[in-house]
Amino acid sequence: MKKQYYAIIDIGSNTMRLVIYLREQGGRLKEVENVKAVARLRTFLDEDNHLNKAGIERLVTTLKSFQDVLEIYPLQEVVCVATATIRQATNKEEIVIQAEKETGMTMRILSDQEEAYYGYLAVVNSTSISTGITVDIGGGSTEVTYFKDRELQHAHSFPFGALTLKEFFTKEIPTDDELQKLRIYLTKHFKTLPWLSDKEVPLIAIGGSARNLVQIDQNLKEYPLAGLHQYKMYDTDIKNVSNYLTSLKPEKLSKVEGLSKDRADIIIPAIEVFHSLYQITQADSFILSRKGLRDGVFYEQLSKETGSILFPNVLEDSIQELINDYNLEPKQILHVQYLTRKLFDCLKENGLIHLDKKDWNLLKRASYLCNLGEYIDAESSAQHTFYLLANRTIDGLMHKDRLRLALIASYKNKTVFKQFIKPYKSWFLKDERKRLRHLGALLKFSYCLDATKRQVIKDITCSHKNNKLYLTLHCEGDATPEEYQSEKQKKHVEKAIKKEIELDFKL
Known part of the structure; x- marks a missing residue:
């Protein structure tokens, strides 16, 4: 094409x-x-x-x-x-x-309503957030919208932006009195819209000032993952960045890591807009959307062909992009997914491992992208799979969810899993780390059952007796390579269920 x-x-x-x-x-x-x-x-x-x-x-x-x-x-x-x-x-x-x-x-x-609308459209078509408030602060205006169940409810444009708000300050670093006056001004304007108050939903920010805020936060925290889209912050994070910037001498401000030189004089008023809006809305989090007005304009253009202004499956479409980009085989994906489901149900029904619907959704998602790193190098497939999934933007997935996906899809063994999760260990409780490892072991074992990508093993049946799990693998053709790989990999599942597994390959 x-x-x-x-x-x-x-x-x-x-x-x-x-x-x-x-x-x-x-x-x-x-x-x-x-x-x-x-x-x-x-x-x-x-x-x-x-x-x-x-x-x-x-x-x-x-x-x-x-x-x-x-x-x-x-x-x-x-x-x-x-x-x-x-x-x-x-x-x-x-x-x-x-x-x-x-x-x-x-x-x-663009009219002010169109500008606000395109920001909303970009957010709902590039994230999985169904209800939220968007804010896009430009140089001369600030657009806010409220959407519920992905449908736009309200939109408004304020006639002030980062360039006009900096007039509250006599110098780049404001005094406490100047900051207070700006906060009073912003609160007064935001309170004129009753639909902004106490919503307790995510506040999604669009635009260059929001990107700079996130970049500064990531640098201050030495954040280990790449990417800005769908990065999450909280009230205290925004306040910490603001306090850090206002504590600097003017000549140091333009040298801050993550801050563009051309935004050094407008970043502080922009952050005050985000913080004031966060407090007015009682937001549950602050999330960056790298997709904004420009993307919204083209989403509208595309809708003329598709007939729908909203993409129904943001995450699924983004995963399909990965499948296309790395030449993954749909037939194999679906077969591995089928075998994984059979194994998942077997372990669950026999009470061998505590798994729920949420675990299956994680496993199913990871099964689409298992061993994606083979595209780069078969020998170090696990490392490439982890790095690509952990550090590539996936529309519809927050950073932590992207990391979960990477850990499961790249599973090789316990040692490698621990190596991958080490920089992020504090992100998960011990029980969740263990569950992610078990889900990874399960997926890797299923992948071994189609090691030659021929779909030789057509079905799995199981029984649990005498403290042992018996798996019967129904084959059409020679499954010697699959037998070799799965016998080698089954020990990781055995550790997860604390039972011995016996495999029976039947023609």
């Missing part, structure tokens, strides 16, 4: 971005290029909200630089959208005409 590329240009108040996407086999979009320019168009607005000549020139020059990148790709479509600064400019018609005249690009100015 010919590769399909799509581009979007996002003209914000602080930054302008060009993002190019490749459309995947399943229809989802994969980011392949991301070009950022710090235009700070907001600073070119005069007292009458008129974008001056220098501002229009900055806009046009940046668009022309983006065109050089666009020429590299055979593009299906280019979308150019503008947000708060252009929307609020009194000469916006003149800006649109001038930009089109000099670049040939048609600029679409």
Whole structure:
């Protein structure tokens, strides 16, 4: 299939971005290029909200630089959208005409409701969060939405952003009095929306300031996993980052690990927005979404083809992307999954191990991606499987859930499992660590029953007597390789159930 590329240009108040996407086999979009320019168009607005000549020139020059990148790709479509600064400019018609005249690009100015809506759309189509509040703070506006059961309930745009809020401060590092005045101002505005108060749901943040907040938090904690999307923080984490930044000398602020230089002067007011909103909503957590307005615009475009604005299976689609990317064999996946289920039910029904529906869902998910690392190197498949799954963004999975998936799908033996889990040991209680190890052993054993990927073993029956588990493996054809591998691997399951296992391969 010919590769399909799509581009979007996002003209914000602080930054302008060009993002190019490749459309995947399943229809989802994969980011392949991301070009950022710090235009700070907001600073070119005069007292009458008129974008001056220098501002229009900055806009046009940046668009022309983006065109050089666009020429590299055979593009299906280019979308150019503008947000708060252009929307609020009194000469916006003149800006649109001038930009089109000099670049040939048609600029679409988003309304405040559209801007909020696209943020919501991006979040529900890239996470498994069904109910939550989104916040997207730009340079000149802040959008908030509330969605329930994945359906948008309310949306609002406040006419202040990180660039306008920094006017509360005389210097980059604010005084306690200036911080207090900003907090009072934010609380007053957020309280004008009754639907924000005391929701006790996740607060999902979008945009560059939110990404910087997360990057700083990860660096302060020496966070061991890669990736920002679906990273979780709490009230105290946001406060700790704020306290850390406000304790610094101005010259040290721009050198903070994880903080972009162009955001050094606006990060503190942005964090105050997140913290004030967290308190007003009584949020249960703060979660970053790397997918935002730009993604939302294209989700809407794709819906014209699919007929649905919401992807029904965010996680399943993301797992399917992995299956496609690493050339995993669907027939083998389904067979290993079938054998794993038979074994799971056998152990559960005979009371040999305490497992529940949640455990099966974990096991089923991991069975799709078991030994994915073979794609890179068969000899060190477990190591590659673990690293890839633990460190790759999987839409619909929070970081801790991604780690659980990696630990089960990469299981080789107890020693290797302990090696993989060591940096994250404090993340799990002892009982959960043991359960993850047992689920991994179970999956690895089932995988050995299809070692040659021929589906020779068609079924499993079992019986439990005389303190021993008897597994009868019904075969069609020679199962010698499967017998060798499973005899070698069964000791890990035996340790989990504290019973000896006897295997009987029957033609």
